[in-house]
Amino acid sequence: MKLYKIKLIFTISILALCSIGCTNLDEESFGSLSPDTYYNTEEEALSSVVGVYQALSSVSSIDRPWRLQEYGTDEFVIPGRASGGWFDQDVIDIVTHTTTPVNADVNRAWYSLFQEIGIANAVLESLQASPNSENLKSLIAETRALRAYGYFFAMDLWGNIPLVTVARIDPNNLPATRPRAEVFEFIESEMLAAIQDLPSITEVDKASYYPRFTKEAIQAAMATMYLNAEVYTGTPRWSDAVSMCNEVINTNAYDLEADVVDNFKSTNEENSIELLSSFSIDPTKNAGNNQFILYTNHSPDKVKYNLPFTPANGFSTFPEALNRYEDQDNRKLLIEYGPQYYLDGVTPLTYPDGTQLDIIPVQDLVSAADNEGYKVLKYTPVGASFAGYNADNDLVLMRYSDILLTKAEALFRDSNTTPSVSLGLVNRVRERSNATPLNSLTIQDIEDERAREFLWEGHRRRDMIRFGTYFTGTWSFKTTTTEAFRGVYPIPEIQRSANPNLDQNLGYDN
Template identity: 30%
Template sequence: MTMKKIISRATICGFALLAASGCAKLDEKLYGSKSLDDPNATAGAADLNGVYSQLYGQTDQANTYALQEHPTDEMMGPTRGTDWGDFGTWRKLHTHTWTPTHNQVTDTWDQLNIGVFRASQVINAASDNNIKAQASFLRAYFTFQLVDLYGQAPFRDPSAPPSSIPSVKTRPEATAFMIADLEFAETNLPATSANIGVANKAAAQALLAKVYLNKAVYTAATVGGPFTFAKADMDKVIEYANKVTAAGYTLEPAGKYFQDFAWDNSEQSHGNIFGFYNTTTSAPASAKNRWRMGLHYNQTPDGWNGFTTLADFYNSFEESDERRGVDYPGLTDIVGLRAGFAKGQQYGPGHKALTQRSGKPLDFTEKVDLNFSTEAQGIRVFKYFPQPNANGTVNDDNSSNDYVILRYADVVLEKAEAIMRGGTDPLGQTALSLVNSVRTPRGATAFSTIDDAKMLAERGRELYWEGWRRNDLIRFGKFNDPVDQRPLATDKTRTLYPIPQRAVDTNPNLKQNPGY
């Protein structure tokens, strides 16, 4: 299995893209009828679709998602014979040995900067404040990922001449920039939207809470800390979290954790705030990568037999915790697949015990080797899963699972963390009560006390494989700790990725990050 890539024609553009933000002809028509390079053009809803479509790359198993998950304590991509070697791209992420020429470091930079530029085009040309607000929210999201991953944010004004070199915002400057975008978005977005794929006020509020929670990381004097969490910032996290709660989002009831990710989550979820809307007839941002990347070739549906979790992470769950894995009605009884973590003997339709290609039992083991694994080694994760047909077949090309980026349980835990870090909740809730409000419905034992270690671990158990783990580990000062297959601590400079070498070479405003 080789890595799949989303290829945009923009990636073959010339100097300005290499310089950082997009070339002169970068989607000059977007999806409208008149080029947004034309100063007389007005951006409409069709142009906004071009910005949303750039966001769909977040569902790929590579790039942004891989950079946020593979270097952590909850994911690795082992090489299995000739499968998943890919010139070491996955191994280098897990072992923190990437360089400024790493393919995913470069591709992610391109994708995020294209997103910023597309959104800026719409913001500059839109007259409708709702369209402008949606584009502002999307630009803030792309900027958030740039700030989080790379610590710098190039910016090219769409009205500037093609020969202009993009300016570069420092990490604190870019943080202030995305806060301003999100404040505008919150003011001008509607309170509700037609579906999860259209930004509303709660989406802006949820992202604002995340920005303020991480502001200490983004404004620290030294890469990797130490971090000073200002009470004013923690109070902002709480303020925005309370607004999301007031909008009516709730946690899933007991026994319903996986309905946030199932094929009918559009109708069943109480807590999904923003993501990508998919149907059985149109799935532009299908979640199928999330199950295919771990499924063995002989499972239903068949998969790519790739990524695994780490045994220590799996063992951090109590056996009673629903999030560890359950038989899911309409899934397990038809094709044998369970929701959550998959460990031990695997089964197919009719509860038939499955085998490997060699004929040996398909028994997923805790033991896994990053460099030399067999096809059955490693615990797999199926947080998203397809809807089987009654006859046991699965057509997952148009799976209707909405793909989730912002979720209410994340907001609740962010509020708890902000209170733990010195923030004041006008509603009088405590960090302990909020964490237990997430744990208890899942069948996990309630905590009697809360501290940094428990808070970080609970965020992992609730949000595993959703693309936030690296961000959390850095904020808690644990990103560089040894984990399975990475026995030694790494330097704090690894909390930022390098600026791609070709971007540094072509934009004198960019400065390479420390340690590279």
């Protein structure tokens, strides 16, 4: 059963099931619905688990957890406009690598992720306490994986974080921050345990099971975690990353779509051969929304794409992102830049005064003109359905191309392997988009290919930190090197005020 079909049930059940969640850590979070009278069927239980998916979707939507994965990189910016719109000093600070513990966007991301963890804790406790728990093993595993995924993103963004695994928090014994390596071990153990009871993609009816987690979805998540293990723990885990990639590859259940944009269309649902994990969206049923088009596109795009709203012209990208692509690379078509035309490619797209829209790079981070800032149309409005300003394109979490490029990088970094296998995997991804095959491979080639393939998919900050370019690189509005401590965000001061047991990350405590 598709998740969007039961999201309305979740609205009722989760309100009864738990309170605000483990967000402000001095507040209690608890389950109040008796498991003795609920979860008699899998559908009843799933109606609560779906709420955890909905909470986790913030890592792929326009919400702050996704933004914090993109802010401060060379591919994402929200400039203030000369009209007065969009200016936010908190955003500017993150973009320029000068953020502080009082940054409101950082706090919103913290709140969102720990809310997801709190909901997962409450749902998990009720599932485990149900008299029917023996028949709910796969849903218990699913919820453990969802909670672990939330912890993965929190660990990635903040490093040392609290670990909370209960729905009720003792206000007299608030959780303290735990070392990043310890959090890594917890996530690893939870995901490995979940994999044991999750079904494989080869064992389910893909159309009806979509988009719930399978073994392969969590193996893909672990591949990402192992790829970054040296950053998180100080110890590389290249061979483990390869092993997890091979688990996915060896199912023969996945492949690359013919065109990368097929993954982001309104029809990118259960028929996709590339999506490993995603979040189902149907705004007409109050089941989530996709607002990338609203937040990104220019106002004249309303008529170009026959949209039922005027786009807000916020999210933008830099020339550095555009210039990575060869002209014939089909992925370059996902970026709007230069003089704009209607879909016929001939008729100029104009403002009401008749002036053609000509998109130029951001010149002023604080007071940009309306036409400054290249646009990324990864979630294409072509063919999408809308409820107000909400599109129905499903949100992507991980794709098979990530498995191929993760394996390529892990093999390349492993001194016991030859580069030829990695080269073949990278070229397989490049050839799909009509990019010229590479004759040889460097570590820079791998970083650049990931940047091309996963533009605005929430990978870039993590990748840049792993490759070191987050610190040593310079690009638009970042003209100096970055201190190493900025590889994690500061623990929000408002959270530390609520919970004195949270230690501030080094470098932010001055």
